[in-house]
Amino acid sequence: MADLNTVLITGAAGGIGGRLRKLLKGAYPRLLLSDRERPADLADDEEFIAAELSDMTQVEALLRGVDGVIHLGGRAFEDEWAVIHQANIVGCHNLFEAARLNGTARVVFASSNHAIGFYPRHRRIGVDHKVRPDSRYGVSKAFGEALGAFYAEKYGLGVLAIRIGNVDDHPVDLRRLSIWISPRDLVQLIRIGLEHPDLRYEVVWGVSDNARGWWDNEPAYRLGYRPADRAEDHRERALAAEAERQPDPVGDHFQGGDACSLEFAGPPPGDGD
Ligand SMILES: NC(=O)c1ccc[n+]([C@@H]2O[C@H](COP(=O)([O-])OP(=O)(O)OC[C@H]3O[C@@H](n4cnc5c(N)ncnc54)[C@H](O)[C@@H]3O)[C@@H](O)[C@H]2O)c1
Numbered sequence: 001m002a003d004l005n006t007v008l009i010t011g012a013a014g015g016i017g018g019r020l021r022k023l024l025k026g027a028y029p030r031l032l033l034s035d036r037e038r039p040a041d042l043a044d045d046e047e048f049i050a051a052e053l054s055d056m057t058q059v060e061a062l063l064r065g066v067d068g069v070i071h072l073g074g075r076a077f078e079d080e081w082a083v084i085h086q087a088n089i090v091g092c093h094n095l096f097e098a099a100r101l102n103g104t105a106r107v108v109f110a111s112s113n114h115a116i117g118f119y120p121r122h123r124r125i126g127v128d129h130k131v132r133p134d135s136r137y138g139v140s141k142a143f144g145e146a147l148g149a150f151y152a153e154k155y156g157l158g159v160l161a162i163r164i165g166n167v168d169d170h171p172v173d174l175r176r177l178s179i180w181i182s183p184r185d186l187v188q189l190i191r192i193g194l195e196h197p198d199l200r201y202e203v204v205w206g207v208s209d210n211a212r213g214w215w216d217n218e219p220a221y222r223l224g225y226r227p228a229d230r231a232e233d234h235r236e237r238a239l240a241a242e243a244e245r246q247p248d249p250v251g252d253h254f255q256g257g258d259a260c261s262l263e264f265a266g267p268p269p270g271d272g273d
Helices: 015-023 056-065 083-100 137-156 174-178 183-195 217-221 231-243
Strands: 005-011 030-035 047-050 070-071 106-112 158-164 201-204
Touching: 005 015, 005 106, 015 030, 015 183, 030 056, 056 137, 070 083, 070 183, 083 106, 137 158, 137 201, 137 217, 158 183, 183 201, 183 231, 201 217
Parallel strands: 005 030, 005 070, 030 047, 070 106, 106 158, 158 201
Antiparallel strands: none
């Protein structure tokens, strides 16, 4: 594949973007940061271009000369349709289309566990199971994965969709013991997405080596992923925090947690769900 000279991070002012800016410093000749908001702690040696993802003119200009994208920008939790639509549907389409027009080699797409949130916690699933989004947000992530597959198959873009569980320094409750990923393990997956020589389109789970995990991450291991961190090393702290939580009969049943109980009006979940 072509050299990765310029790598763009969208959503660079956000929680994950803020971590990646530091962890990827020096990894590529040029690390370009973008968001609609300027990161408050932008350093003098960082390069930033403001862009609104729903505005194709701005996104096309942003992608000019970019070899690889880490696409984090957008609404990162449930919201009303108008917000999800502009940021995650129109914005995500603009991003992939501008990447195609520019001849960008790779896009790493930050998908989410909320694309499959309505699987119950007793199920073990792989990336080939059908999507079961738990929110308009989760639907937008399934859409982003489909867009990635389309741009890869039709136009030859290399795309890695990472279904991120939860990025944090450590897992903060029982659910997160199953879905946690450390920042350095996420960086490892992102670098596979940007640098693996044979990547066309793959979906992987963005999780560390978690003994209570729900997802078969064989596709990530096949690409060379070797997570360095284990949620279980933080078990006591996570279970102590869990003991303080209010029970949530719907959210506690499903993998998506409280995104499932939000607006929930279905029958009470049972073992067959
Ligand atoms: N944090 C997690 O554990 C987690 C889990 C699963 C998936 N993800 C995904 O990873 C990505 C980053 O998550 P995060 O936690 O850093 O979220 P965040 O909300 O902290 O950051 C998202 C950034 O996107 C920017 N943004 C939003 N709408 C935009 C628009 N229309 N145009 C330009 N910029 C826009 C925001 O300004 C913000 O800085 C998101 O796509 C999220 O869905 C995160």
